Amino acid sequence: MSTTTATQFKRDILQDETTSEVTAILQENLTNLIDLALLMKQAHWNVVGPNFRSIHLQLDEIIETVRAGSDEVAERIVTLGVSADGRVSTVDADSKVETYPAGFVKVSETISRVADAVKQVIDSLRSAIERLGDLDAISEDMLIAISGELEKHLWMLQAQEA
Template sequence: MSTATSTRFKRDILQDDTTAEVTAILQDNLTNLIDLALLMKQAHWNVVGPNFRSVHLQLDEIIETVRNGSDEVAERIVTLGVTADGRVSTVAADSKLDDYPAGFVKTSETITRVADSLKHVIESLRSAIERLGELDAISEDLLIALSGDLEKHLWMVQAQEA
């Protein structure tokens, strides 16, 4: 995980030690969310096979949710007085997601890979939600809302595996 740089606002929202813990949890999830958006775009560009168009368009919907969510998480980190780190080097070093293959990927494999990546991010968000419960209800609520949106996308993606 990257080292966070903090600023001293005149009016801190949380205690210093709580701020550090909350922003570290949020940063871990920010890294995964940025990587998920990139992974989804790679899948979007290179999916081939039956139902190509519907999967291609569905991936754009997921990307929009993930990008909006990552922006909200980053802005929450900054609201708490710590810099958010979305640099490529940080994402490459710290993301917990599996790499996405180069080249064209058939729709069935794309669906499986996307579902697996969504599930991994959701598990990370749910773990963070549990940890944030005692620390910061606002950050917890932010991740609850995002997790709910991603869980709906996961349902819609994995329903295509049946």
């Protein structure tokens, strides 16, 4: 199977150099979002302790947001004429999200670790938003929306640590 990183679209949305820069920024965040969704599912399956059910269900809500965000980012990359890369090997090699432990994890530690991971992804998104400001307002706006949703989830996680 042959793979390419760029299409031969006749009507480019951005200029070549800008496309390369924007899609590289988006790819970084795609990798982090995919890894965050996987981390959250690991946490969802293995959380134990008091209030298990509420955090178990809350994690699924966050996962939905993260997966929708990763899909938007991937589709934006492809819209710009570049192949999105969500392969396991790429996520493993390039994600900046801290690894989640194996085994069962108590509710309080789960909340803390998940909140830390969400914050890492928010930080990456916010950095990307700053870099995209002069390059592509559409991609910038998309990441602002994704970050806003994740920030709300972070608030709700942190409220449980108090």
